[in-house]
Amino acid sequence: MARRAVRRSTSPxxxxxxxxxxxxxxxxxxxxSSKILIERMLKPVDWESTKLFVEYGPGVGTFTRSxxxxxxxxxxxxxxxxxxxxxxxLRNSIDDPRFVAVTGSAADVESIVKEHGFEAADYVxxxxxxxxxxxxxxxxxxxxxxxxxxxxxAFLVYQFSPKVLDFIKPHFDHxxxxxxxxxxxxxxxxxxxxxxx
Numbered sequence: 276m277a278r279r280a281v282r283r284s285t286s287p288x289x290x291x292x293x294x295x296x297x298x299x300x301x302x303x304x305x306x307x308s309s310k311i312l313i314e315r316m317l318k319p320v321d322w323e324s325t326k327l328f329v330e331y332g333p334g335v336g337t338f339t340r341s342x343x344x345x346x347x348x349x350x351x352x353x354x355x356x357x358x359x360x361x362x363x364x365l366r367n368s369i370d371d372p373r374f375v376a377v378t379g380s381a382a383d384v385e386s387i388v389k390e391h392g393f394e395a396a397d398y399v400x401x402x403x404x405x406x407x408x409x410x411x412x413x414x415x416x417x418x419x420x421x422x423x424x425x426x427x428x429a430f431l432v433y434q435f436s437p438k439v440l441d442f443i444k445p446h447f448d449h450x451x452x453x454x455x456x457x458x459x460x461x462x463x464x465x466x467x468x469x470x471x472x
Contacts, residue, residue: 309455309457309458311455311457311458312433312455312457312458312462312464313337313338313341314341315453315455315464316338316400316431316433316464317338317341317342317345317400317431319429319431319451319466320345320398320429320431321397322345322346322347322350323347324397325346325347325350325397325398326349326350326351326393326397327350327351327352327353327388327393327395327396327397328342328346328350328351328352328353328396328397328398328399328400329352329353329354329355329384329388329396329398329399329400329423330342330352330353330354330355330399330400330401331355331356331381331384331399331400331401331402331403331416332355332356332357332381332401332402332403333354333355333356333361333365333376334356334361334402335361335364335365335368336354336364336365336368336369338400338402339352339354339365339369339374340369342400343369343371343373343374346373348373350373351373351374351375351391351393352373352374352375353375353377353387353388353391353396354374354375354376354377355377355379355380355381355383355384355387356376356377356378356379357378357379357380358378359378362376362377362378375391380412380416381401381403381416381419381420382412382415382416382419383419384396384399384416384419384420384423385419385422385423388423395423395424395425395428396423396424396425396428397424397425397428398424398428398429398430398431399420399423399424399428399429399430399431400431400432401416401420401430401431401432401433402432402433402434403416404434404435404436405417405432405434405436405438405439405442406434406436406438406439413439413442414442416442417442417443417445417446418446420443420446421443421446421447421469424469425469426469426470427468427469427470428468428469429466429467429468429469430443430447430465430466430467430468431464431465431466431467432464432465432466432467433455433462433463433464433465434462434463434464434465435460435461435462435463436463437463439463439465440452440465443465443467446467447467447468447469448468448469448470449467449468450465450466450467450468451465451466451468452464452465452466453465453466
């Protein structure tokens with residue numbers, strides 16, 4: 276289970292708000308995701324078979340902590356964020372040997388996964404705002420993600436714009452779609468699957 280550090284000087288909500296102000300295009304929302312959205316997004320995950328879970332844009336760890344609570348003791352969670360302030364906050368506030376926070380781009384997920392001793396990820400979760408990313412970045416992330424996920428794995432995506440479908444549809448074999456009103460703002464959900472080998 277995730278063990279939180281005792282430090283209380285920096286509120287996660289304040290840290291998230293600061294991150295939004297500094298990088299609004301990359302954060303995408305001013306408020307962290309709701310508990311209901313988190314549970315619904317993670318519901319299809321087969322935790323018993325999960326050895327590596329990757330999260331893009333973890334922010335202050337709203338999803339991160341729930342993932343760690345559900346993961347097995349022999350699993351690893353790699354969180355990738357371009358914002359070094361968020362990465363520093365996560366490293367200081369989450370004390371769990373299964374957790375690795377990396378400052379970097381989701382487009383480099385393949386090399387990041389290999390650097391940490393893995394060949395593939397079982398699941399990748401993203402809340403990155405694909406529709407506002409710089410030109411070419413969304414496509415690069417979608418392609419790299421499709422290559423890094425093992426056969427039978429899935430890309431879990433929550434967005435405030437359905438445009439992300441244009442990025443992920445060419446690279447995945449089957450996509451389930453949902454919508455969650457109980458979130459600010461309401462979110463469109465996607466579960467994109469690769470074929471079993």
